[in-house]
Amino acid sequence: MKIGRCPAFVIMLLALVGAFAPPCAAAVPWQDAEALRSESAATQRLLFRAPDDLARRDMSARIERVRHLWADRLQAAYRLGAADAVAPIDAAVDDFAAALSGWNAAAAAAARARLWTTLLDGAMDATLTALDEGRSEDAAQWLNIREYARTSRDTAATIAMREVLARRLDPAKAREVIEAELLGVYAGELRRSIAESRSHLASGYPVQFAHALARASGLRDLLSDNIAARIGHQHAEAIKTALAEAGSRPSGSADSVLARLETSLAIYSPTSLSPEDRERRVRLLSRFIGLVPVEYEKGVRDGAVTIPFEYFEAGLFRDRAAMLFGDLGADLAARSPQAFERLGAILAEIETVIDAKGDEKRVRALSEAATKTIADTYGLSNEGGYRLALGMLPDLFDEILLVAEAGDWEEAELKRLEAYALFDPDIEQRLMPRAPALALKMEAGFWEGSASEAGLGRLIADKGPPEALRQVVERMKAATAQAHTILDSQLSSLGAFLQSLAILVREGLEAVLVLACMIGALKAGGTPAGGLRGWRLPVSGGVSAALLASFALWLAVGQLFDMSTLQRELLEGATALLAAGVLLYVTHWMFRKAYVGDWLAHIRRKAEMASGPREIATMFGGLTVFGLAFLVVFREGFETVLFYEALLADAPAMPVLGGLVAGSVLAVAVAYLMLGLEARLPVKAFFRVTGALLALMSVTLVGSGIRGLQTAAVLPATPVSWFPDQTWLQLYLGLYPVAEALLAQFVIALLLLGSIIWLLAVRSHAASVAR
Structure with missing residues (x-):
């Protein structure tokens, strides 16, 4: 049968099939979302150049590239999977292009932040909707458009999605896990963005301030329903209004508004924690705060950075502690308002001292005061340092895999070193007397591995391949479980x-x-x-x-x-x-x-x-x-x-x-x-x-x-x-x-x-x- 000579009933049948068939989801080009993110950042950096003819031609080409990535690559998928996000993304792209054309760096930074947070908002809605409708493959693709946790708990969503695809987990259960994790990640990022806004405001960085504040506003929009459900509509509206005011006020009053925002958000927890999750976060909070002076004293001497990586680690551990403090804020405030206020003040002061490269002894004293406050409030014992390390390692291994798959190899290397710092001395010291072969095997796995089984260090240095990295992560997790069993067994x-x-x-x-x-x-x-x-x-x-x-x-x-x-x-x-x-x-x-x-x-x-x-x-x-x-x-x-x-x-x-x-x-x-x-x-x-x-x-x-x-x-x-x-x-x-x-x-x-x-x-x- 030749095309163009189809009988009328065939054409009618095809039309009926098309009319009543469920709509096919467009392929989710999540790689293009990441490309849009990196391309918009690179385009914004052009504003550091003088706006001469050559720079403007480069800018026009870049703007067209950004528009192409959205309009020709991503928009169709968002129309089918997250239709409500299309108009806000369109507006953010237009605002970004207008700010770039006008060589307005602060406006461009704010528009870029709104663009990315709106993409995240739509992707999260699309992920959860696809799971509700039983479209697990689509949900897995949408889940790739996300941000990853900066604390070692970003594993449950990925594992849950993997189990759904393997038909070992019910999609409804996976939805609960994934939604809880994404809400937790974005709540932590909201707090972080507000803290960064205050820091940039104090440092006199208007472009960075505009980006951080717009990012906070976008994340608040993403979390608006959850915030209202958890702490009430009145608090939710107050937070929205405060974010709008902070962008229009002078520096001094803007900082006070942001400080009140941090206090309001401290009692917000996106999900209710189980007793096990709460205890884990409490122990992680205590550990991260305890690690801050350890790294800071090695990284800073007499007001100067001596070892940049150690200085970076000190700030990283403080930030992780702050995010965990946010997770525990409502529970901590309910248990002891005084402890809640004291711990928040300590974390803020530690950040100030680290940023100023201040006195190492002060950081040590603040850390000890914070850990004592946590121990007194939650009745923590001193046992289990190695158990906590063993519990954290599998999550860190999964984080290494996640950030590597996202192409962030530098972050993967930092996480590898962080994991190794937990293994030695916390685990290796106890494991070597009892199972030296396993201790040596795990140590090699952190570094070069063997000729037949590459280690994490070698694979990260070589940037893959991803399948080999996934295999070594699974081996290291299995070895960690074996170490856990050995160390938990009672010695005769x-x-x-x-x-x-x-x-x-x-x-x-x-x-x-x-x-x-x-x-x-x-x-x-x-x-x-x-x-x-x-x-x-x-x-x-x-x-x-x-x-x-x-x-x-x-x-x-x-x-x-x-x-x-x-x-x-x-x-x-x-x-x-x-x-x-x-x-x-x-x-x-x-x-x-x-x-x-x-x-x-x-x-x-x-x-x-x-x-x-x-x-x-x-x-x-x-x-x-x-x-x-x-x-x-x-x-x-x-x-x-x-x-x-x-x-x-x-x-x-x-x-x-x-x-x-x-x-x-x-x-x-x-x-x-x-x-x-x-x-x-x-x-x-x-x-x-x-x-x-x-x-x-x-x-x-x-x-x-x-x-x-x-x-x-x-x-x-x-x-x-x-x-x-x-x-x-x-x-x-x-x-x-x-x-x-x-x-x-x-x-x-x-x-x-x-x-x-x-x-x-x-x-x-x-x-x-x-x-």
């Missing part, structure tokens, strides 16, 4: 004993071997034990100093200052490499004694030299012995103290003490056996055996040191597939399946081998000369 007395013993064997045996080899070599070389030139003083001094330094650092970190995760890794890595350097020198010296001539005669000749040179040589040797003893003990001492502290929090004290004693006895036995070799083996054989052991320790220390610097984000890490990924190799030999560490260890092994070959050549040459 036998388990506590064995884990205590394992800590000392794993962390201390290496130092014992090094010290025993060194003492044996000194004894075999005729060095006396006592006296100023004996070996006992530098060895015992180095060990004692290392133990004291380990406990002093532990006390200081707990009481005087906070050491970040990356700083701890950097300290451990640098100490290991220093120890490896000293050990290389000692190892070369021992090989020289094992392979070259009569070293005892050499010692005797040195002893017969003038007193001045002998004292200098002795002093150098003493410092070397002291330094090596200090480094090999201190490298593991601080971490060992932390592990025992964590183990004692979960286990009965006596079995832990028993494991410590048994481990110490085992270490002494190993040292005794090593020193016994000195008396039983020929001198050269002894030096060869101990030299080989120290050479192995050198390689181990280099691997551990490089790994520490990689975990501190100082060096890159490239996983390799040709080396086994085995926990025991990593724990006891420092052999990690990463190219940089293996390459460094290979170079050290070559140096040691080259040392032996050179010494053998020297001996051969000396023998030929003697003949």
